[in-house]
Amino acid sequence: MKHNAYGYLLLAALGFGCAQTPTTSTPQGPVTDVAQLTEVAPQYASTVTAADLSRHLTILASDEYEGRNTGERGQKMAAEYIAREFREDGLTGPVQGGSNPYYQTFDLExxxxxxxxxxxxxxxxxxxxxxxxxxxxxxxxxxxxxxxxxxxxxxxxxxxxxxxxxxxxxxxxxxxxxxxxxxxxxxxxxxxxxxxxxxxxxxxxxxxxxxxxxxxxxxxxxxxxxxxxxxxxxxxxxxxxxxxxxxxxxxxxxxxxxxxxxxxxxxxxxxxxxxxxxxxxxxxxxxxxxxxxxxxxxxxxxxxxxASPLPTENVLGFVEGSDKKDEVVVITAHYDHVGVDSTLQGDQIFNGANDDGSGTVAVIELAEAFAQAKKDGFGPRRSILFMTVTAEEKGLLGSEYYAENPIFPLENTVANVNIDMIGRMDKEHEKTNDSNYIYSIGADKLSSELHQINEEMNEKYVNLKLDYTFNDENDPNRFYYRSDHYNFAKNGIPIVFYFNGVHDDYHQPSDEVDKIIFESAEKVARLAFHVTWELANRENRIVVDSNKK
Structure with missing residues (x-):
């Protein structure tokens, strides 16, 4: 299916379809009171909308982006788009010493x-x-x-x-x-x-x-x-x-x-x-x-x-915290996909709308919400790094590179919230046409508090069914080890991974935007927002008190 990205870019430039910023009286200086920050959280969560997720994804998962294969033109285009969104939303680029502070550049082999x-x-x-x-x-x-x-x-x-x-x-x-x-x-x-x-x-x-x-x-x-x-x-x-x-x-x-x-x-x-x-x-x-x-x-x-070098980049946007700014919460999704297969008949472009364009646009929306909160004086107490990583499809390489070459010390990294493939139903949930669920993976593996936060935020704000099927250490799919959060978890950093499961369009040219259920994606993104808000603003850093597989 051919998508016209130009038209959506024009609408985006005119501000069409954008969520309205909540009306909040601006405080004198940054707010650090937990109760006040908790009170305004829903207003900023409400800026994460199905319409905005759709607007971004219709561009990033269009044919013009050629399947976003690592190191190729489409991936570079996607990196430029994400970095531009971060910059225009007021996030800073935290990478020093390079030509673009929003890029962590490195060579794959x-x-x-x-x-x-x-x-x-x-x-x-x-x-x-x-x-x-x-x-x-x-x-x-x-x-x-x-x-x-x-x-x-x-x-x-x-x-x-x-x-x-x-x-x-x-x-x-x-x-x-x-x-x-x-x-x-x-x-x-x-x-x-x-x-x-x-x-x-x-x-x-x-x-x-x-x-x-x-x-x-x-x-x-x-x-x-x-x-x-x-x-x-x-x-x-x-x-x-x-x-x-x-x-x-x-x-x-x-x-x-x-x-x-x-x-x-x-x-x-x-x-x-x-x-x-x-x-x-x-x-x-x-x-x-x-x-x-x-x-x-x-x-x-x-x-x-x-061997020959292949340059690529993680894209990073940063919202600095207030009184606990040295501690960092990292939000991730991978923006690469698998490119084009010229040997196929018909559609040859693997647009990767669900995998993981859906997670990427959720990160963009969360970044915008937190940046706006900071502008209004309700910025996070802890700093937040929004990072879309490259080369996940090649073996979690972008997140592995970051973990080995962190911009912010891993010992100061409080938690990682990772979003990969949301807004679809897997085969099991298609049987009952139930899209009001999310597989929650890994939150209890290293921190009992993160698991508790995840459940509390869901019950208070979102009411998704938290499905723990793939959190079972005996589950043969081993999804806990198969997305970018694992490169944080293996370094002792608590993680939570949101995932809607695998469907027939997985790694197929048919993984298209028109199959995304944006209302479902909105709810998952808002859950990720509230968990991140709590992690960033609570008085004490979450404990690392578990060692589950």
Missing amino acids: RSQWGDGYMTVGQEKYLMMQDFFVLGSSPFQTEQAVDVVFAGYGIDAENYSDYTNQDVTGKVVVVLAGEPRGSNGNFLISGTDKASDWGNDYRTKRNAATKHGAKAVLIVTGTNESEFNSLTQRYKAYASRPSLGLKSSGNQENAAVAFVSPVAGSTLLNTTPEKLFAHGTQTGEAGGPVAGNFTAATDVKIKASRD
């Missing part, structure tokens, strides 16, 4: 696999065909390596393949999965349930790293056909460029690669059949068995990764 192979004597095995490297590589140039076999690569309390093994600086070859005993149960768990040693390759990587290995090669599949099937998705993923934070050049973890049975057995001067027989022997023995393989001695590996 765009990288792609280049030349890669592994030679064993006269045999040559190719990257993307016979092996796939996951993550970074210490083999930018061809290197001779020492190879050692370490069974399944397991190092658990009741089972270790590393006993009496010196793997320091070496390449460790291990079998995928984990061994079963003669009774059919897994040896690690003692049950029919596999452990992380069999389910998550990172567990074996961490064990190899702990013992000083340079890399761990996991023999995957029992034959070439099975290897190709199991690694198909890695092949598709690895063939595309990826983005990450700029590498420090230090290889913190052992490199990881999935290797074919033929390549893996050749590294050990054996055959796939004899290699897999080792697994059978382990199961029969009920514990680790020393491998009787003689590792190849003439092994060289190259797995180069070509």
Whole structure:
């Protein structure tokens, strides 16, 4: 669907559709009395309206913004729009030393696999065909390596393949999965349930790293056909460029690669059949068995990764507090999306109206409300940083960069309120056509007070159904770890995350403005406003008194 952003920009310039500023008598100097500030809160919350959310989103999620892909033209356009709104609403730009005080600029690293192979004597095995490297590589140039076999690569309390093994600086070859005993149960768990040693390759990587290995090669599949099937998705993923934070050049973890049975057995001067027989022997023995393989001695590996910088920016607007200005509440949403796919038939633009244009425009509206309150003498006691972050879709990179390079000290950061995908119904709530809900995630994980504030503000002002389904530590979706708030939470900063859930338009070109329920988005944004107002104006900073997962 084509949207005409120019017309909306013209209407915005004329002030059409803007909420009216509440009429409040201006006090002499900033108000710091909690009761007075509480009394005027609803007046400023009322400036956050469905009409204004719609006005902003119709522009930011239009085709002109080309899906706001990180580092590309549309993302830059969105950054300019947000920064202009912050500036015109009276927020200050807190970033010093750059050309734009509203931008925290930094370089991501765009990288792609280049030349890669592994030679064993006269045999040559190719990257993307016979092996796939996951993550970074210490083999930018061809290197001779020492190879050692370490069974399944397991190092658990009741089972270790590393006993009496010196793997320091070496390449460790291990079998995928984990061994079963003669009774059919897994040896690690003692049950029919596999452990992380069999389910998550990172567990074996961490064990190899702990013992000083340079890399761990996991023999995957029992034959070439099975290897190709199991690694198909890695092949598709690895063939595309990826983005990450700029590498420090230090290889913190052992490199990881999935290797074919033929390549893996050749590294050990054996055959796939004899290699897999080792697994059978382990199961029969009920514990680790020393491998009787003689590792190849003439092994060289190259797995180069070509990298180039990609400039991008977080957009920051700041409202300085009054008597508690050194303490900061941070409000976030990500303004990037996934861009354009020219291979599609029909609509090729992923406008990202819900993901996360909806959260972005909520942040813009909250920023305007708090800035107006300050102009009227009712500014927050604590400072508030409004931040729309880049590169969330690439792995929460914008918020991770801020957490590692904060404009305001993390120890002074009171809480983070994060808004991602509001104003829609997920599949579960579509069944009853119920849009009067919000998934509330994370408020109780680090602070019982934040959870209490969230519930009290909702009951007093908004009356949404607070759905805690995804707050359950056993929920398989693990949304608590999947949006920008987590980069604050992992640094011990209490967070609350507002989210309406996933629908059929998620990461599709059909995620369009006309599907947003702006009345629902207004209520969620107002809840975020009231929680932020309370966090910023209460007498005492909220406590950090919990340690839930």
